[in-house]
Amino acid sequence: MLSEEQISAFVRDGFVRVPAAVSLSTVEACVDVIWDRLAERGRSREDRSTWSSPVVRVDCPEGGSDGAPFAAAGTSTVLWEAYDQLIGPDRWWKRQGVGGTVPVRFPSNEDPRDTGWHVEGSFPVGDAWHTNLRSRDRGLLALFLFTDVGPDDAPTRVRVGSHADAARVLARRGDEGFGGVELGTLVQRASADRPLAHATGSAGDVYLCHPFLVHAASWPHRGTTPRIMAQPGVALLGSFPLTDREGAYPVEAAILDAIDGIT
Numbered sequence: 001m002l003s004e005e006q007i008s009a010f011v012r013d014g015f016v017r018v019p020a021a022v023s024l025s026t027v028e029a030c031v032d033v034i035w036d037r038l039a040e041r042g043r044s045r046e047d048r049s050t051w052s053s054p055v056v057r058v059d060c061p062e063g064g065s066d067g068a069p070f071a072a073a074g075t076s077t078v079l080w081e082a083y084d085q086l087i088g089p090d091r092w093w094k095r096q097g098v099g100g101t102v103p104v105r106f107p108s109n110e111d112p113r114d115t116g117w118h119v120e121g122s123f124p125v126g127d128a129w130h131t132n133l134r135s136r137d138r139g140l141l142a143l144f145l146f147t148d149v150g151p152d153d154a155p156t157r158v159r160v161g162s163h164a165d166a167a168r169v170l171a172r173r174g175d176e177g178f179g180g181v182e183l184g185t186l187v188q189r190a191s192a193d194r195p196l197a198h199a200t201g202s203a204g205d206v207y208l209c210h211p212f213l214v215h216a217a218s219w220p221h222r223g224t225t226p227r228i229m230a231q232p233g234v235a236l237l238g239s240f241p242l243t244d245r246e247g248a249y250p251v252e253a254a255i256l257d258a259i260d261g262i263t
Helices: 004-013 024-039 064-074 077-087 162-170 180-190 250-259
Strands: 015-018 055-059 101-105 123-125 128-131 138-145 157-159 196-198 206-209 227-230 233-235
Touching: 004 015, 004 077, 004 250, 015 077, 024 055, 024 064, 024 101, 077 138, 077 206, 077 250, 128 180, 157 162, 162 180, 162 250
Parallel strands: none
Antiparallel strands: 015 206, 055 101, 101 227, 123 128, 138 206, 138 227, 138 233, 157 196
16 A cells, blocks of 8 residues: 555655565566567577667567466556555556556667657547546556666656646646647646656566656666566546545546646
């Protein structure tokens, strides 16, 4: 269970680290499967000469023997209790796995060309992914550390408290929200003065992030081993109503606090 202090930090900062949320044995089993997928693309765990690009993305396996360790990671009791605390019981999809993609970042000085500041999209409008103030379909962003991540290992960068800036940007538009490219430009500017933090930690740690947290990949990767991290969304069943601050759980409460007096 998250402590009151952790929940308060989440509302204030937009994220909280849950140490050892996934067992080390489960993490190691996930990493073995990811390396099997990387081998299919010509990357060898033992041969550094095959680490020829700064990032390779692997879909999180679901189902079958390959999906079993990801199912164990994604259904961690610690995490599910935290989802209930932050989103609200019975308001999120109890996925039997992790989901999303795993960007594997290899030691490299090459620009991976995916390091812009942004907020995750949550629902499609035509060919684009949009985000709106009521956070349709997305309750959280989760960062699963499958390897140890230090400051030299291309950790994800986050702007502390930037979820409030993004909420105020999103309040300018209705339920259709903003597309990713337009929103990225707006939230980058709105959160420019926020302090910076990095998603570092040990394999098995999970960062739970507000869906509006402004974040970005970092480079170069100056470490010695690949950084492996999953970054799924935790799906919200519907949208936050944004009507009752007293009855709101932390994700919704943070949105209401940010837009108080401007909507």
